[in-house]
Amino acid sequence: MLKVLKFGGTSMADAAQYRKIQDIVRSDPTRRVVVVSAAGKRYADDNKITDLLYLCDAHLRYGVSCESIYNMIRERYCGIRDELGLKIDLESEFDVLREKMEHGISREELVSRGEYFSALLMAEFLGFPFVDATQWLFFHYDGTVDQEKSYAALRGIVGDGCAVIPGFYGLMPDGKIRTLTRGGSDITGALAAAALDADVYENWTDVSGILMADPRIVDNPRPIERATYSELRQLSYSGAQVLHEMTVFPVREKNIPLNIRNTNDPSHPGTLVSEEFHEPRSKEQCFITGIAGKRDFSVVTISKKGMAGAVGTLRSIVEVFENNTVPICYTPTGIDVLSLVVPTEKLTPHQYSIMDELRSEVRPDSIKITDNMAIIAVVGRKMAFRAGTSGKIFAALGAKNINIRMISQGPDELNILVGVDDKDYAETIRVLYDAFVK
Ligand code: ASP
Numbered sequence: 001m002l003k004v005l006k007f008g009g010t011s012m013a014d015a016a017q018y019r020k021i022q023d024i025v026r027s028d029p030t031r032r033v034v035v036v037s038a039a040g041k042r043y044a045d046d047n048k049i050t051d052l053l054y055l056c057d058a059h060l061r062y063g064v065s066c067e068s069i070y071n072m073i074r075e076r077y078c079g080i081r082d083e084l085g086l087k088i089d090l091e092s093e094f095d096v097l098r099e100k101m102e103h104g105i106s107r108e109e110l111v112s113r114g115e116y117f118s119a120l121l122m123a124e125f126l127g128f129p130f131v132d133a134t135q136w137l138f139f140h141y142d143g144t145v146d147q148e149k150s151y152a153a154l155r156g157i158v159g160d161g162c163a164v165i166p167g168f169y170g171l172m173p174d175g176k177i178r179t180l181t182r183g184g185s186d187i188t189g190a191l192a193a194a195a196l197d198a199d200v201y202e203n204w205t206d207v208s209g210i211l212m213a214d215p216r217i218v219d220n221p222r223p224i225e226r227a228t229y230s231e232l233r234q235l236s237y238s239g240a241q242v243l244h245e246m247t248v249f250p251v252r253e254k255n256i257p258l259n260i261r262n263t264n265d266p267s268h269p270g271t272l273v274s275e276e277f278h279e280p281r282s283k284e285q286c287f288i289t290g291i292a293g294k295r296d297f298s299v300v301t302i303s304k305k306g307m308a309g310a311v312g313t314l315r316s317i318v319e320v321f322e323n324n325t326v327p328i329c330y331t332p333t334g335i336d337v338l339s340l341v342v343p344t345e346k347l348t349p350h351q352y353s354i355m356d357e358l359r360s361e362v363r364p365d366s367i368k369i370t371d372n373m374a375i376i377a378v379v380g381r382k383m384a385f386r387a388g389t390s391g392k393i394f395a396a397l398g399a400k401n402i403n404i405r406m407i408s409q410g411p412d413e414l415n416i417l418v419g420v421d422d423k424d425y426a427e428t429i430r431v432l433y434d435a436f437v438k
Helices: 015-026 049-061 067-084 090-102 107-111 113-126 147-158 185-195 229-238 245-253 313-323 344-362 381-385 389-399 422-436
Strands: 003-007 031-036 163-166 169-171 177-179 200-205 226-228 258-262 271-274 290-303 337-343 366-379 406-409 415-421
Touching: 003 015, 003 185, 015 031, 015 067, 015 113, 031 113, 031 185, 049 067, 049 107, 049 113, 067 090, 067 113, 090 107, 090 113, 107 113, 107 177, 113 163, 147 185, 163 185, 185 200, 185 245, 226 229, 229 245, 229 271, 229 290, 229 366, 229 415, 290 344, 290 422, 313 337, 313 344, 337 344, 344 366, 366 422, 389 415, 389 422, 415 422
Parallel strands: 003 031, 003 200, 031 163, 200 258, 226 271
Antiparallel strands: 169 177, 258 271, 290 337, 290 366, 366 415, 406 415
16 A cells, blocks of 8 residues: 655645644555655745745846845755754755856756755655655656656655655756646656555645635635546636646546645545545435636627538637637537637737638628626536536526526536626625535
8 A cells, every 4th residue: 555645835834844744644654655845835925935946046047146035945944954853964955056056057957946955854854765856757858757767767766665755846858857837746746646556646735625615705615525537627627726637647547546635634534536436326415516617708609690500610610719829618509609708818819810700701690709707617426417406506596686698518417607797706606605515
């Protein structure tokens, strides 16, 4: 049995957090591989180390001294080491970094150092070997991860043992350090779990799992106990702040469950994400998994007599959007009328050329653009077995006088989307949460 754990920035923020991590790891001997982020914020207006490193890089580029920022980073890590009574000679490590900064260091190498120092400290604190990301996480020249080579390398190094690994970076074929996108330690953790065929990938953060709705809108939303990978995808696509699909791709590929946990509340089971669950129907209390949404969509509505039966019109319309690189998010249709729902910020720069091309390519009877539309998704794998979900949505919104401008149900019956005016966005989420969850 093996559990791979990843601890995010707030879990790595100070010595007190390191102690919590030690307790978590020691409480379960199968927790053998630990991936860490750079130190994050200790309080609301604190700085994240990675942000400070990007700032150092900007200073270096413009020839401005970054001495004070560099010292903040150095003191932060040396402070954690001293408070935990660790022996590691961080001063020499920082001297090497300083030297490189003076003689030209790539941005990617510089910003990766937060994870590197975090992992050095955590390795000594847990008594686990430090395994640098450059020893196993290999990229192709096009920036994608060479999974086969990386997995084989990590398996060779870790075997049945323990390790602490820095997240967020790896090595290019030419020996240079390359970073993943921001927040990329999640991906490192998922890759390590997949490489080692872990039984579970535990992603430790500062919330007790994914919440059923945005806590800025709903007071104390309930955490989601279980979600399938498809639901996670639906929720994040629809606007929920959860791990990106790319993050879970390596674990999903190997069918490894993902458990999102809270370092500050380790007894909370968090959210378990898996390919599927076998749940007895009778025990189901609440049959939706979560509610997510986004504002600021535009709806382009095209009408043309006879369009419903014509061949090729849909393709011509879609091509116009493709040529203008505007992504289409949803496409509700009627008879002889089609709407394309697109993010306003993507449409605005191309609005006139799109109108122009649609007029010449499609020759519609009318084109109308409506802005300020919000799309809200009610997501749940259990909806497929039930009658009445959409009835409940309409009844709840109708009772509150919220006008539904658009509706759509995904063909997989995993979600129901409603479009409302931007001004009704928050109220719609609250009403739906109360109707289904409270
Ligand atoms: N430290 C990096 C960032 O802030 C990567 C991570 O924490 O996942 O984006």
